[in-house]
Amino acid sequence: MKRTITATVNNSSGVLNRITGLFARRQFNIESITVGVTENPETSRMTFVVNVDSQRGLDQVVKQLNKQIDVLKVRDISDETIxxxxxxxxxxxxxxxxxxxxxxxxxxxxxxxxxxxxxxxxxxxxxxxxxxxxxxxxxxxxxxxxxxxxxxxxxxxxxxxxxxxxxxxxx
Structure with missing residues (x-):
C-alpha cells in the first residue's frame, strides 16, 4: 500500500541521510521524497511517498522517526484530506x-x-x-x-x- 508521510525536522546537515536510512533498514521503497525549508528557516519539511507491506511496519518506522533527535514531528497523512x-x-x-x-x-x-x-x-x-x-x-x-x-x-x-x-x- 502507498502511504504519504510528512516529517518536520531541524534544518541541519545529515538529517535526510539518517531518516532515509530508517526507511532502508525496514526495506521500504521510497517512491518519492521532497524536502524544503518551512516558514521557519530553522526547520525543514520532508514528504515521503512509500510503499509498505503492512500498517504495523509503517507504525514502527513512524515511532523510530519520532525518536530521532532532529525530528520534531512525524505524521502519516495518507488517510487525511490533503x-x-x-x-x-x-x-x-x-x-x-x-x-x-x-x-x-x-x-x-x-x-x-x-x-x-x-x-x-x-x-x-x-x-x-x-x-x-x-x-x-x-x-x-x-x-x-x-x-x-x-x-x-x-x-x-x-x-x-x-x-x-x-x-x-x-x-
Missing amino acids: VARELALIKIMSTPQNRSEIETLARPFRASIVDVGPDSMTIQVTGDHQKVEALIDLLRPYGLRELARTGATALKRSTKKQSDVQYSFIQ
Whole structure:
C-alpha cells in the first residue's frame, strides 16, 4: 500500500541521510521524497511517498522517526484530506511545424512552455500524480528527450467548512 508521510525536522546537515536510512533498514521503497525549508528557516519539511507491506511496519518506522533527535514531528497523512502536488519538466522533440499542436495539448493541463530550442521544447506541469502522468503519456509520441520530476509534496487541507468561514469586505 502507498502511504504519504510528512516529517518536520531541524534544518541541519545529515538529517535526510539518517531518516532515509530508517526507511532502508525496514526495506521500504521510497517512491518519492521532497524536502524544503518551512516558514521557519530553522526547520525543514520532508514528504515521503512509500510503499509498505503492512500498517504495523509503517507504525514502527513512524515511532523510530519520532525518536530521532532532529525530528520534531512525524505524521502519516495518507488517510487525511490533503493537497498534494508534483512538478515535472518534460523535454520533448519538436519542430516549428508541431509546436502549436503541442501547446494545444498542454493547455488543458495548465502546463507552460518554459524553453524552446531548434529541435525541442521543455514543458512544465504541476499537479497531482495522475495529471502529471496523463500529460507525459500524451507527449510521449513526440519523443521524450528528458524528464525531471519532483516527488509529491503535500499539506493537510484546512478543516473549516466553507459555511463556517466569515468574510469581511473593506468598502
